[in-house]
Amino acid sequence: MTIPEIDFPSSDSDFIKDPYPFMKELREKSPVVLDKTTDLQLVTRFDGVKNIQTSKNFSSSPPNDLEGTESSIIDPKEYEYFWKTEEFSLLNLEGQLHGDLRNLVAKAFSNRQVQELRPFMENKSSSLLESLKGEEFDLLKDYAQPYSISVIGKLLGVPEDMYEKFLDWSNKIVKMYDLKVSDEDSADAENAAKEFYEYTLSLIDQKVSTPGDDMITRLAHVTENNQKLTKNQIICTVILLLNAGHEATVNTIGNSIVTLANYNIDTLNLDKTYNIKNIIEELIRFDSPLQFFQRWVLDDDYVGGVEVKKHSKVAILLGSANRDADSFMEPDQINFERSNLSHTSFGGGVHFCLGAHLARLELEVSFHNLFSNSILLESQPERTGAFGIRGYKEIKVKI
Numbered sequence: 473m474t475i476p477e478i479d480f481p482s483s484d485s486d487f488i489k490d491p492y493p494f495m496k497e498l499r500e501k502s503p504v505v506l507d508k509t510t511d512l513q514l515v516t517r518f519d520g521v522k523n524i525q526t527s528k529n530f531s532s533s534p535p536n537d538l539e540g541t542e543s544s545i546i547d548p549k550e551y552e553y554f555w556k557t558e559e560f561s562l563l564n565l566e567g568q569l570h571g572d573l574r575n576l577v578a579k580a581f582s583n584r585q586v587q588e589l590r591p592f593m594e595n596k597s598s599s600l601l602e603s604l605k606g607e608e609f610d611l612l613k614d615y616a617q618p619y620s621i622s623v624i625g626k627l628l629g630v631p632e633d634m635y636e637k638f639l640d641w642s643n644k645i646v647k648m649y650d651l652k653v654s655d656e657d658s659a660d661a662e663n664a665a666k667e668f669y670e671y672t673l674s675l676i677d678q679k680v681s682t683p684g685d686d687m688i689t690r691l692a693h694v695t696e697n698n699q700k701l702t703k704n705q706i707i708c709t710v711i712l713l714l715n716a717g718h719e720a721t722v723n724t725i726g727n728s729i730v731t732l733a734n735y736n737i738d739t740l741n742l743d744k745t746y747n748i749k750n751i752i753e754e755l756i757r758f759d760s761p762l763q764f765f766q767r768w769v770l771d772d773d774y775v776g777g778v779e780v781k782k783h784s785k786v787a788i789l790l791g792s793a794n795r796d797a798d799s800f801m802e803p804d805q806i807n808f809e810r811s812n813l814s815h816t817s818f819g820g821g822v823h824f825c826l827g828a829h830l831a832r833l834e835l836e837v838s839f840h841n842l843f844s845n846s847i848l849l850e851s852q853p854e855r856t857g858a859f860g861i862r863g864y865k866e867i868k869v870k871i
């Protein structure tokens with residue numbers, strides 16, 4: 473079967489507003505379609521996405537035997553610091569190096585250490601919401617962002633007066649992960665990466681001389697089989713934890729509250745009517761904050777019966793997979809009693825989200841506090857315009 477060619481409307485505002493009807497058409501057309509603009513093969517259905525997430529034949533780093541500049545998404549010469557902050561990002565590594573690095577990071581990021589943050593999260597979430605009651609406020613800027621950045625800042629051991637800077641750097645750097653990136657955004661991302669890199673380097677030196685009870689200290693000291701993380705590896709990990717952790721969690725809070733409002737589901741006591749864990753998974757499935765990830769094909773293979781060639785690239789569409797009617801009954805409906813909670817939004821296989829335990833706890837605490845109120849949308853919010861990281865510009869609400 474040949475792969476149908478399409479124009480994926482990733483910058484079209486109507487598509488961004490609600491991409492799900494178009495992605496449904498794509499799923500019905502073929503398990504794989506070729507986007508003419510980016511030359512990416514888009515994987516549309518749940519089975520294909522799940523198989524790629526768990527297959528060793530699809531790699532997040534360029535194949536060793538692929539030559540030329542196209543083997544890297546970023547030109548290291550033009551974007552020196554952005555590249556330096558990505559060099560040891562777990563997301564881009566495979567094989568032994570990925571496994572070794574992931575084991576070391578996981579040791580410094582255990583479930584116990586995350587659970588110890590619960591009282592901090594509860595305090596932060598309650599005090600933020602208490603100060604906002606009765607007024608119109610922006611759910612993202614006034615609640616989700618300060619909440620999430622303080623949790624990740626506390627976990628890492630970043631001084632509070634640096635949170636604003638961290639937010640700014642993170643916002644600029646993550647723009648590089650979309651399907652199309654403007655020159656201006658690339659230049660901003662490079663500058664932010666430079667500042668971020670230099671600051672984190674000095675922070676690691678401080679933690680080595682004066683250890684604290686935080687993750688940067690643990691990353692600087694953790695060992696396994698006599699292996700330690702290098703400074704570069706720690707910097708890449710800190711940046712990944714901040715970027716991966718912060719944006720996805722903030723947008724999940726925003727997307728979820730807007731979904732509930734648009735479906736006329738009263739938030740008051742929602743967690744007393746349904747299991748909070750089911751609510752979280754269903755809302756993440758319904759409007760995934762991260763919509764796609766790319767992989768190289770290492771050897772000729774088939775996706776849903778369609779051949780994908782060695783050294784070509786695929787993009788797995790997580791949000792589309794989560795709306796596949798072959799895997800989820802009535803996928804366009806919200807159902808907090810769904811028996812199948814196995815969505816694709818946290819990834820799968822060796823790259824499965826390393827912070828899923830933290831994200832789930834942050835969301836549980838946040839939703840629990842938010843759901844002691846009825847939340848009213850003051851106006852219909854506007855999307856940011858990005859496809860890859862799906863969220864809103866601002867969400868004006870009243871509780």
Ligand code: HEM
Binds near residue numbers: 718
């Ligand atoms: C709702 C929130 C979140 C969502 C939806 C999410 C989603 C994902 C997904 C889909 C991947 C796999 C990417 C791939 O296949 O290439 C991933 C990887 C990762 N996530 Fe998350 N994430 C969330 C929150 C977090 C948090 C809070 C942290 C940590 C602070 C975190 C840290 C990571 C890391 C380190 C990886 C890389 C794992 C690897 O490549 O081995 N994430 N995440």
